[in-house]
Amino acid sequence: MAPGYRMTTHAPSLPPTVLDQPAGGLPMAVWPCAQTSLPRQRAGRYTPASATHPAKMAPELARRIVASYSAPGQLVVDPMCGIGTTLVEACALGRRALGVELEARWAALARANLALALDAEHVRLAEVRRGDARTLAGLLADVTGTVDLVATSPPYACDVGMIDKPAWLAGHPLCRRDTLNYSAEPANLGHARGERYVAELAGVYDGCFAVLRPGGLLVTVTKNLRRKGRVFDLAAITVELATQAGFAYMQHVVALLAAVRDGDLHARPSFWQLTQTREARARGQPAHLVVHEDVLVFTRPAEPAMAEQLRPQGRHRANARLAAAGHTDRAPRPCGGGGG
Ligand SMILES: C[S@@+](CC[C@H](N)C(=O)[O-])C[C@H]1O[C@@H](n2cnc3c(N)ncnc32)[C@H](O)[C@@H]1O
Numbered sequence: 001m002a003p004g005y006r007m008t009t010h011a012p013s014l015p016p017t018v019l020d021q022p023a024g025g026l027p028m029a030v031w032p033c034a035q036t037s038l039p040r041q042r043a044g045r046y047t048p049a050s051a052t053h054p055a056k057m058a059p060e061l062a063r064r065i066v067a068s069y070s071a072p073g074q075l076v077v078d079p080m081c082g083i084g085t086t087l088v089e090a091c092a093l094g095r096r097a098l099g100v101e102l103e104a105r106w107a108a109l110a111r112a113n114l115a116l117a118l119d120a121e122h123v124r125l126a127e128v129r130r131g132d133a134r135t136l137a138g139l140l141a142d143v144t145g146t147v148d149l150v151a152t153s154p155p156y157a158c159d160v161g162m163i164d165k166p167a168w169l170a171g172h173p174l175c176r177r178d179t180l181n182y183s184a185e186p187a188n189l190g191h192a193r194g195e196r197y198v199a200e201l202a203g204v205y206d207g208c209f210a211v212l213r214p215g216g217l218l219v220t221v222t223k224n225l226r227r228k229g230r231v232f233d234l235a236a237i238t239v240e241l242a243t244q245a246g247f248a249y250m251q252h253v254v255a256l257l258a259a260v261r262d263g264d265l266h267a268r269p270s271f272w273q274l275t276q277t278r279e280a281r282a283r284g285q286p287a288h289l290v291v292h293e294d295v296l297v298f299t300r301p302a303e304p305a306m307a308e309q310l311r312p313q314g315r316h317r318a319n320a321r322l323a324a325a326g327h328t329d330r331a332p333r334p335c336g337g338g339g340g
Contacts, residue, residue: 038257054160076149077149085113094125097126102130136210161175197322217299217300248301
């Protein structure tokens with residue numbers, strides 16, 4: 001969507017309807033997840049310090065994933081849980097929730113958010129473990145094979161950081177370098193680019209496969225972005241990696257991070273997004289605001305033999321997609337920031 005413009009939709013409102021389900025094709029759906037702004041969705045349920053995390057999931061989106069793909073009492077895992085949005089929303093809906101986070105700072109915020117949002121009965125349903133998602137099977141050995149749903153939003157292979165608008169207006173970078181990519185820790189996958197991103201995320205999805213019960217679901221949230229005018233199709237790369245890990249691809253949901261009002265889409269861009277899009281258009285690139293995220297749904301097939309059949313050359317194809325997008329191991333220009 002072009003900044004400053006409103007886009008008219010054909011539908012006066014967009015309930016979570018299946019839009020397209022061709023025979024033998026992949027079911028698609030659209031979920032409006034930002035009828036209220038993201039700060040308002042968090043107000044009173046998430047600590048103010050949560051705003052310091054640069055790439056949080058919309059609570060409404062986490063809630064819809066949990067409600068749609070798990071049942072009360074089931075176990076939900078987020079292997080890269082950040083400030084704990086998936087865990088808070090899962091426990092509020094009566095699920096058990098287990099989160100893993102590399103950084104002590106974000107893990108502490110996840111625990112604080114659980115304590116703030118939930119009553120004593122529900123807060124007992126959650127646990128946050130510090131650890132590296134690349135070793136998920138070992139970290140979660142006690143629950144291996146019993147997890148019903150893994151719901152996660154991985155780093156997007158682009159720079160994210162806290163926006164400092166006053167600094168930017170004074171001619172400095174929009175994000176302070178020390179806030180980039182969740183931490184300075186090299187093990188943080190926020191720093192992974194190009195083939196390293198593919199290799200590391202392949203390991204994370206292998207771990208997700210190991211901890212899920214047969215028939216359990218993996219739901220990922222990613223966003224397609226542009227670099228130098230070319231689309232970086234992270235959704236397609238994620239499908240390759242999850243399929244290579246043995247998952248079967250079940251559904252694609254478009255999570256709208258815009259409000260739908262009277263037939264119009266009202267974008268809720270961050271200052272960062274607006275600035276980047278305006279700059280790209282000033283350079284003559286036909287850039288638009290991206291107002292959705294891709295929710296990809298996979299299942300761990302019940303039959304192990306079937307999982308083997310589903311292992312194509314996923315990693316090879318994911319690398320080919322990266323190369324086509326001109327995405328190399330060099331740190332790209334920042335393309336995210338501010339979080340939702
Ligand atoms: C996109 S954010 C997830 C945000 C989360 N959904 C929320 O709403 O707060 C990705 C998270 O993955 C974490 N992360 C990166 N590398 C990791 C690793 N190797 N193991 C565990 N967590 C990691 C980052 O620190 C960051 O908090």
